[in-house]
Amino acid sequence: MVTGKHDAAARGRVALIAGNGRIPVYVAGRLKQFGRNPFVIAVRGEADPELFGYEHDVIDTAEIGVLASILKRVRPAEVVMVGGIRARPDLRRLRPDWTTIKLAAYLLPRLRAGDDMILRGLIRTIENAGFPVRGVHELVPDLLAGPGHIAGPKPTRADREAIAVAVRGAQALGILDTGQASVAIGRRIVALEAAEGTDLMLKRVAELREIGRLGSGRNGVLVKLAKPGQELRADLPTIGEATVENAAKAGLRGIAVHAENALISDFEATCERARERGLFLIGIDPDSLPDGEGAQ
Amino acid sequence: MVTGKHDAAARGRVALIAGNGRIPVYVAGRLKQFGRNPFVIAVRGEADPELFGYEHDVIDTAEIGVLASILKRVRPAEVVMVGGIRARPDLRRLRPDWTTIKLAAYLLPRLRAGDDMILRGLIRTIENAGFPVRGVHELVPDLLAGPGHIAGPKPTRADREAIAVAVRGAQALGILDTGQASVAIGRRIVALEAAEGTDLMLKRVAELREIGRLGSGRNGVLVKLAKPGQELRADLPTIGEATVENAAKAGLRGIAVHAENALISDFEATCERARERGLFLIGIDPDSLPDGEGAQ
Numbered sequence: 001m002v003t004g005k006h007d008a009a010a011r012g013r014v015a016l017i018a019g020n021g022r023i024p025v026y027v028a029g030r031l032k033q034f035g036r037n038p039f040v041i042a043v044r045g046e047a048d049p050e051l052f053g054y055e056h057d058v059i060d061t062a063e064i065g066v067l068a069s070i071l072k073r074v075r076p077a078e079v080v081m082v083g084g085i086r087a088r089p090d091l092r093r094l095r096p097d098w099t100t101i102k103l104a105a106y107l108l109p110r111l112r113a114g115d116d117m118i119l120r121g122l123i124r125t126i127e128n129a130g131f132p133v134r135g136v137h138e139l140v141p142d143l144l145a146g147p148g149h150i151a152g153p154k155p156t157r158a159d160r161e162a163i164a165v166a167v168r169g170a171q172a173l174g175i176l177d178t179g180q181a182s183v184a185i186g187r188r189i190v191a192l193e194a195a196e197g198t199d200l201m202l203k204r205v206a207e208l209r210e211i212g213r214l215g216s217g218r219n220g221v222l223v224k225l226a227k228p229g230q231e232l233r234a235d236l237p238t239i240g241e242a243t244v245e246n247a248a249k250a251g252l253r254g255i256a257v258h259a260e261n262a263l264i265s266d267f268e269a270t271c272e273r274a275r276e277r278g279l280f281l282i283g284i285d286p287d288s289l290p291d292g293e294g295a296q
Numbered sequence: 297m298v299t300g301k302h303d304a305a306a307r308g309r310v311a312l313i314a315g316n317g318r319i320p321v322y323v324a325g326r327l328k329q330f331g332r333n334p335f336v337i338a339v340r341g342e343a344d345p346e347l348f349g350y351e352h353d354v355i356d357t358a359e360i361g362v363l364a365s366i367l368k369r370v371r372p373a374e375v376v377m378v379g380g381i382r383a384r385p386d387l388r389r390l391r392p393d394w395t396t397i398k399l400a401a402y403l404l405p406r407l408r409a410g411d412d413m414i415l416r417g418l419i420r421t422i423e424n425a426g427f428p429v430r431g432v433h434e435l436v437p438d439l440l441a442g443p444g445h446i447a448g449p450k451p452t453r454a455d456r457e458a459i460a461v462a463v464r465g466a467q468a469l470g471i472l473d474t475g476q477a478s479v480a481i482g483r484r485i486v487a488l489e490a491a492e493g494t495d496l497m498l499k500r501v502a503e504l505r506e507i508g509r510l511g512s513g514r515n516g517v518l519v520k521l522a523k524p525g526q527e528l529r530a531d532l533p534t535i536g537e538a539t540v541e542n543a544a545k546a547g548l549r550g551i552a553v554h555a556e557n558a559l560i561s562d563f564e565a566t567c568e569r570a571r572e573r574g575l576f577l578i579g580i581d582p583d584s585l586p587d588g589e590g591a592q
Binding site: 169190205213 | 469510
């Protein structure tokens, strides 16, 4: 029994614009539990097919006008966007309807900039059409990583030092609006995420380790942070079971995420996998790390 | 006939500590032409086997004491270090001789930091032993990239904008002592170099393009810069034929390097390859780019 179910239901239907990964599946399930009757707008080639079990429509990334007409038909009380979009919209396929033209005028000059700017434009367009856009953490609060130790072993002093170094890398990425994740081994940043995403970055670390370019032994940490001033209603940094598994394969000792600004998909399974693989999971405040160290 | 040959010969023998890539081979050839009778100290697993055609010794990255004893035997007038070291020294193999212990005391706390710090320590150790260390550009000046257009088509206005964006990425890497190269497409940084090196980073861009994550069409630039305050006697940013080829495969439009701070290996062949593949090569001053733009 979910508390506040009737209240939640009274808040009306949620339209879930679903990108890739497992988190949209989890969110849809929770929204259903909460009585929010999710309508899924699945991005073609990105959304998990499991979402097709819900009432849904499929759109292409370039079909902004179609998105608007779906929203006008479904009339959700709230809209939420979850999951990343890997493919860049193919501009040649943009349909020349009025909404698309209006949004394109905003988006086109920004389309080659970082993701955050594009998502802000999309949110503004949906809200201008009369549909409030919420952050997924507002609708499903248990997704948000809390501060402090979450699962697995406690980070050592050396781990905390590596966290502080990787935090500097991730913060630089945030300022550049380029990525969210960084891997440090000791005092050396060995990988920075850009268009490849966190999973491919971790696979790269695993490969570099295999060919002897990162020294021996198990060491290093993954840090994943929100961008400074990040639009919290889109593209929050996310980790899940797959992230833990990839970090383990990369020979890392743990993962630190931005407390209150990052999502943990499938919380119990992710913590269990961290314990099983012997990796720590912690939530950190990157702006108040002790001098030269990570969180306790 | 090389001008100043006899003067050069009078300046004595050069010991060439050779890491990976083709540039040590080129440098050894030029030094021989200049009458500097190079003695090659080849780093095992890194140096090109072509270098074994010179009088040489082979050392492991952990054999710092062996390096000192080779230098004392060869007694070069000058030492130069060329080519990258991919593998991190395996500390368990460090030989416990006196030079190693002295250097280890300096290096160990820094070994997990960026490459630049380690190289500075190595240079200081060699100089303390009485052998002056020169920058390769001091001994083979034609290796250094000049400012302005070097080869291939002229960069367009859009190319210059992408250069300015990638410059911001590469400068951030320099501050973090993490890498030298960045790729931007339009106003978006899509790849940042860390431990993987420039070639693997370019291969990643090619792969991301293949799977549709970078949009369509040929666009984007590679920028490669020295770090702010970089030790110019080691690890200068380098491009060559392979870089041009990999940039072409990644669908980029050109390459911008740090004028007077970057090396172009095998200059004629690299320029010819750029013309053949239709890529521009230019030398830029990252600190004086026109507002929001790259070099003319």
